[in-house]
Amino acid sequence: MRRILVTSALPYANGAIHLGHLVEYIQTDIWARYQRLRGHDCLYLCADDTHGTPIMLRAKREGVTPEQLIERMSQEHRRDFDRFAIQFDHYYSTHSPENRQLAEQIYLKHRAAGHIRTAVIQQAYCPHDQMFLPDRFIRGCCPVCQAADQYGDSCEACSATYTPLELTDARCAVCGTAPVARDSEHLFFKLDDFRPFLQQWTRGGHIQDEVANKLEEWFSSGLKDWNISRDAPYFGFAIPDAPGKFFYVWLDAPIGYMATTLSYCQQQGRCFDDYWLNNDADRPTEVYHFIGKDILYFHALFWPAVLHGAGFRTPNAIFAHGFLTVNGQKMSKSRGTFIDARHYPDTLNPEYLRYYYATKLTSRIDDIDLNLDDFIARVNSDLVGKLVNLASRTAGFIHKQGGGRLAAVYPDDGGLYQAFVAAGDEIGALYEGREFARAMQAIMRLAERANQYVEAQSPWKLAKQPGQELLVQQSCTVALNLFRLLATYLQPALPLTAARVAALFNLPALSWDARETPLFDQPIQPFSHLMARIERATIDAMLLAAAAPPPPSPPPTPSVVVPAAPELLPEIPYDLFAQVDLRIARIEQATLVAGADKLLCLTLDLGAQGQRTVLAGIRAAYPNPEILVGRLTVMVANLQPRQMKFGRSEGMVLAAGTAGSDLYLLAADSGAQPGMRVK
């Protein structure tokens, strides 16, 4: 039994999980599940990456503390991962006592060894916000081509790179004030001290060949010292011996892998040193990091150097993958292809995405494309047509003519079952080598052979001939056993379906080793549908949801006469109006209410004022409530809560309209934030 630790990159707590993120989590999860399926002790850990200026500023903008913000994001992230059956053994946070302790320990070790130096550098400082500004928080004109509104590090128009202080007419992205140059002392990690170690390490089979080439490039252009400190105010860990300085988020983020291990070990009574310190010859631990190719520099250079210098072990390998494109293009908000996990419709099985990604994933760092038409065709053909249909077309006969039991003895199938068992070796090797695309192909080839077998036996013909019941039962017994093997092989990619297949055979779970023996002379459960075909409309609904918040759509030209707007009400004094507390609210969730035909249940985010649940009578106008998710609207926040038949409603959202579906929810211009007072 191997002892393995795998990680995915820690998602940043500043944003939602989208389909691009999921490539990595699904890839890692499939690999980890495969290892567990083979009986190995495989730990899959992850955490939220929580520090840095963007988190601090966003929390400020939303009127919450950074801790509140990261707590909320963590919950959202966990919910998204859970939905896609990503099975972490532990999901933690970089804002944890364990991480602080490890970060300090590692830093002090490096400092004691002379790998940290200090230097005064000049950076852009915003006198209004009283803080140093990261490059991305400065906008101005490109000093080279004069393009307006460029970031502080490079120009999107002419790709020139420069420092923020070189920008013409630079402005703080937060408040618009012109930044000034200001000196500050910083701490630098002397990466070049580790050059010999790193050059050896990168040639030690720890990284993919393409990546090694890339590293060569970096080596030849020189390893520069790495600034690991940031000035207050900063959301992060204070550096022990440097007042007013904090660890740069990228220092403590990877240490989060270790902190999560530590937290897990404390909970589970396991030994942290087994994972990060000792690597005894008796039972070495394998450590693997799955990452996107964009963060290679951090994981393939800084991280091994940081670990090595602090006396910890380095990972066995870094597995980098490419980016996700949608319909051949970069995900884009304006094209409506920037799809967050929450946009993935409830009516669409998450395992479809897992399978589709699996059919595309290789061990290389190529980008992979989510072609939505191909997605539909692939899933419908492979999973519904070839896989599920195999059981659907044969299980019925076991109940109709076999007494609900598999044949008393496993029949002669011409060696088919053994061929399927033998194919497991190749499929296993493909999983192990992260060649999921080939693994899926191999499995589907088997599925085709199984369907050919059924076709050749034609149990439906035999079923019409009296006295052939045994043959019917036997051929379906073979088919169902083959189906069971297919489900076993697909289990890492389709864990939920595999569990249901296990239940069909009255098994607690499908197991890799048990596949060697066919099942016979035992009852099976009645077959129930495992998967539905993807309808184009479901995909369209997803794209619609992804496009939210949608621009206020022009009112449809009514074919009937618009009812005249009612007369104005009598005047009121200002004081009366001022008693109504109107607030900007972000629609976090919008669902139909079971049993109610006019209501939607909205979960509204009011920023600092927390969340509200509002039952709104707007279903007629918004039959697909998911399109509302993410939108900003206006609510009456101090309306007395009202107990309704379907629950308590804590306020009301504002909408214009006459009646029925002629109803239009108010929207706020961009820039408005949840919780803002409307007046």
Place this chain on the structure above:
RNA sequence: GGCGGGGUAGCUCAGCUGGUUAGAGCGGCGGAUUCAUAAUCCGUAGGUCGGGGGUUCAAGUCCCCCCUUCGCUACCA
């Protein structure tokens, strides 16, 4: 600009160190079947392998040039 990865049938992709008539799945077309969530099975048609030049007895596979596409270009996250 520099560097790197792609450009192979309508779609998604295989094609190892150059070697017989370039492959798969899906889709198309024709047929069979109707057990199954219109699923399955059999057959078939589709490609001057981005363009041009070169090396070679032989190139999708090597070299050069060009077109095109995506990405990277570190102290942003």
